Amino acid sequence: MEGNFKMIAKTFFGFEPILAKELRDLGAMDVKEGNRMVSFVGDKGFMYKANLCLRTAIKILKPFAGFKVFSEEDLYQNIKRLDWDAVLDVNGSLAVDATLHSEVFTHSKYISLKTKDAIVDRYREKYGARPNVDLKFPSLRVNIHIEKTWCNVSLDTSGDSLHKRGYRTATNIAPINEILAAGMILKSGWQGQCDFLDPMCGSGTIPIEAAMIACNIPANINRKEFGFERWKDWDEDLFEKIEASSLKKVKDFHFEIVGYDKAPSAVEKAKDNVKNANLTEFIKIERVDFFETEKRNDRHLHMVFNPPYGERLQVNIAEFYKKIGDTLKQNYPGTQSWFITSEDEAMKNVGLRPSRKVKMFNGGLESRFLKYEIYEGSKKRKNQL
Structure with missing residues (x-):
């Protein structure tokens, strides 16, 4: 049984102290504010609780790996090396999102594509079969964040952004998030x-x-999934x-x-x-x-x-x-x-x-x-x- 692990809750500019307080009130450990994000530590049950209860989190990410990258080939090889079997079945599906703050890597769609290629190539070589890409309802949503030459690979625990609470079916012009x-x-x-x-x-x-x-x-009690x-x-x-x-x-x-x-x-x-x-x-x-x-x-x-x-x-x-x-x-x-x-x-x-x-x-x-x-x-x- 997996114990405690680090997670990252993403939020809007200026909301970091509010989110940090929410996390502490829920019982998170080692809460640290960053830029539009707050990191914290908890177990699987707390990961469920954070998604269900946090009001000011956009997404909860679970870090999976981190490494230096200097080229697209570096990225491809490092991603391919990771143990994806632990988190994704060969007959499952995946989607990849990428955020870049780097002079080396500038095209997020291309980085998403390169990551997806590395993952499916690993399965194809191992099993002769591969997971599908499903942008709407994937079994696993992978988040790539490259800061200069450091790449963080995270698993998106939330799926759709957590602002989609599930109660708002009707909206007016310019509804507030x-x-x-x-x-x-x-x-x-x-x-x-x-x-x-x-x-x-x-x-x-x-x-x-x-x-x-x-x-x-709980903020997301009406959410479908x-x-x-x-x-x-x-x-x-x-x-x-x-x-x-x-x-x-x-x-x-x-x-x-x-x-x-x-x-x-x-x-x-x-x-x-x-x-x-x-x-x-x-x-x-x-x-x-x-x-x-x-x-x-x-x-x-x-x-x-x-x-x-x-x-x-x-x-x-x-x-x-x-x-x-x-x-x-x-x-x-x-x-x-x-x-x-x-x-x-x-x-x-x-x-x-x-x-x-x-x-x-x-x-x-x-x-x-x-x-x-x-x-x-x-x-x-x-x-x-």
Whole structure:
């Protein structure tokens, strides 16, 4: 029985500390932050648990081999030498992804192809037969990462990216990535301690991730499959035990989570997704224009949202963000409001001073995640700024 081994969880820029905390809270050992990744140590059961429960991991990789490479021939020979029989049957299937940060190797598709050739040639020479290539549902997904002249070969335990939670069948224009949504909510400090509002909820991703955080529901409980389920050493009983023990830690939640959107199509999609995530009892989705709303009660309110901005959806930036600022200031006292934007002009037009600015990327767009504290009564607010 294999004991503990090192793994790597990949994440977005700036999310490394959040992911490291998630890993420690789950019980990972030797947690170390890197660049868009966190390494950690655990056993096979922990590998299953990390895939099931982590909210801010894109993929969990299991290192398989590492070596120096100076040419494509080096790569081919080194890959061919590895003991692929331990992880892949001759009648199985494989896919290869490559990431390169090297002056020697510059074409990731070619490196993927060369790796695949080396693996199948090994089988062909040994058995006179070879595994197939299956890019969608392979038995084994191999990850090649070349940094200058060092090549890391890893096995992708996740399969599809972990943002594919399994609850979102309907999406709107420019939906927010589930991992980005979860990271924003965790970064904002929300753990289910008060009411929550997403005033521009689109297809409902932020309220859904917020409810899963509040109730401690495993992030990927609705997912159909993980990469490791096709591995030779897949242990279904162990996975079911891990799943059952994770579900025992689910908590109750006694506040309101609400999502507003003014588009009827978005509201329908959000309601469908909330239902798919089995969270209907915790989340209310309403068709309203945020600019015509006010805070419903005097309890503290936590707000996280992803407003439209130029590159994503066309709006008049100056006018739209002034309205956001005015609505918050006039109608939402006692609110902590966070939103993400890639527009410098947007920040200027809000008319409030953010108490925090966090750099993040939304897709390829460099963005800022902004925090605005809206205090009870404007005088008190001015004194505290």
